[in-house]
Every structure is written in structure tokens, then in C-alpha cells.
Amino acid sequence: MAVRTTGVPVLAADGATVAVGGTTLLAPTTFAVAPGGFWCVTGGNGSGKTTLLRAFLGSRSLTGGSCSIGGEPADMARPSHRRVLASLVEPVPIARDMTLREQVSLVAASWYGNTSDTAGRAEGIIERLGLSPFVERFPHQVSSGQLQLFSLALTFVRPARAALLDEPERHLDDHRVGLVAGLIAERAEQGTAFLVATHEAALVEACDGRVELG
Numbered sequence: 001m002a003v004r005t006t007g008v009p010v011l012a013a014d015g016a017t018v019a020v021g022g023t024t025l026l027a028p029t030t031f032a033v034a035p036g037g038f039w040c041v042t043g044g045n046g047s048g049k050t051t052l053l054r055a056f057l058g059s060r061s062l063t064g065g066s067c068s069i070g071g072e073p074a075d076m077a078r079p080s081h082r083r084v085l086a087s088l089v090e091p092v093p094i095a096r097d098m099t100l101r102e103q104v105s106l107v108a109a110s111w112y113g114n115t116s117d118t119a120g121r122a123e124g125i126i127e128r129l130g131l132s133p134f135v136e137r138f139p140h141q142v143s144s145g146q147l148q149l150f151s152l153a154l155t156f157v158r159p160a161r162a163a164l165l166d167e168p169e170r171h172l173d174d175h176r177v178g179l180v181a182g183l184i185a186e187r188a189e190q191g192t193a194f195l196v197a198t199h200e201a202a203l204v205e206a207c208d209g210r211v212e213l214g
């Protein structure tokens with residue numbers, strides 16, 4: 001089923017709530033992100049940021065309210081929702097025996113086909129995120145910050161009308177956070193809606209909407 005777009009937020013929550021055994025993990029939360037919107041989810045440790053993102057992915061069940069993608073209840077079992085939504089919330093599957101370049105190229109080819117345009121797309125992301133100096137290495141041969149950039153490359157190299165990112169600043173220095181902020185802004189300009197859980201002031205300053213938890 002096609003995901004509706006016209007006049008409908010790409011990502012929305014309406015009273016989304018998660019409680020487990022009498023403990024509230026996510027207090028009722030309501031917001032809507034339009035195409036091209038860059039929204040941050042902020043709040044202290046344990047305020048429910050990751051829980052909210054997981055509710056969209058179905059890895060955390062709502063006990064009240066709803067989360068929707070393109071106006072439909074979020075359901076990642078639907079191929080149409082998987083096509084719309086890219087995410088870096090759970091650790092991405094990484095192959096130990098393939099170089100970083102091979103893996104970024106493989107993910108790009110799985111979405112766009114194995115063409116020269118696709119190879120160029122993969123190289124573009126590799127350059128934008130500063131992976132070029134170590135892209136021929138295997139995952140166990142890079143630092144934790146470089147692994148984070150690689151995970152972001154796998155997330156950004158695929159098509160997405162919406163993206164969920166959980167603390168994309170993890171392990172990154174200020175310069176690399178700037179690269180990520182620039183890429184988010186560029187993709188948002190092209191129409192992707194972002195929901196980014198973060199503690200990073202540079203991302204919060206750059207966003208155009210905010211969900212404050214806790």
C-alpha cells in the first residue's frame with residue numbers, strides 16, 4: 001500500500017505513551033513532522049527519547065496513543081513503511097569480512113540497483129562523512145567514532161522520506177558532528193523529515209522543531 005503524502009505529516013505521534021509494570025517510560029507525547037522538517041527530541045537521561053523512536057520502529061509497543069508514518073499507524077512489517085523510513089536507532093548489522101566501502105556500496109545497490117550512478121551515490125556519502133581515508137578497512141580496524149560515521153553512511157546511502165536517528169553525535173568530535181548536521185540539513189532541504197534524539201547543542205540549534213521530554 002502506498003504511503004499517503006499530501007498534506008499529511010511524514011512522522012507524527014498523538015498521545016504516544018509507553019508504560020511497563022506501572023512505570024512510565026514515555027509520557028503522552030504529541031507532535032507532527034512535515035516533509036523536510038528537522039525535529040530534535042530532547043530531554044535528560046531516561047526521559048524516553050529512545051523509547052519514542054523505538055515506538056515508530058515497533059521494537060517498543062505503545063500502551064497508549066499512536067505513532068504514524070504518512071498518516072498510517074507505524075508498522076515496519078509493511079514494505080511501504082520500510083521504504084519510507086531509514087533509521088539509526090538499534091545498532092546496524094555490520095559484516096566483519098567486508099570493507100566499509102563494500103558495505104556502503106552493497107546497501108546503496110540493494111535500494112538503487114547496481115549501476116554507476118549508485119556507485120557515485122555511495123562515494124558521495126563516503127566523502128561527505130569523511131570516511132575516505134579508512135574506507136578500505138574492515139570494521140574491526142576503525143575507531144568507535146569512525147564506526148559511528150560508517151553506521152551513519154549506511155543509513156544515509158539509502159532512499160528515505162523520513163529518518164530516525166538516536167544520538168547521531170555518539171563518539172564524534174565537533175568537526176564530525178558538523179558534517180552530520182550539514183548532511184541532515186541538506187537531506188531535509190531535499191524533503192526528508194528527520195526526528196533526531198540528541199544531547200548535542202549544535203543539532204538542537206540547527207533544528208526547526210523540538211519535542212521536549214521529561
Ligand SMILES: Nc1ncnc2c1ncn2[C@@H]1O[C@H](COP(=O)(O)OP(=O)(O)OP(=O)(O)O)[C@@H](O)[C@H]1O
Pocket residue numbers: 020023024025026043044045046047048049050051052
Ligand atoms: N526494558 C525496560 N524495562 C523497564 N524500563 C526500561 C526498560 N528500558 C528502558 N527503561 C526505562 O525507560 C526510561 C526511558 O528510557 P530511554 O532509553 O527511552 O531514555 P532516553 O531518554 O533515551 O535516555 P538517554 O538520554 O540516557 O539515552 C528510562 O527510565 C529507562 O530506565
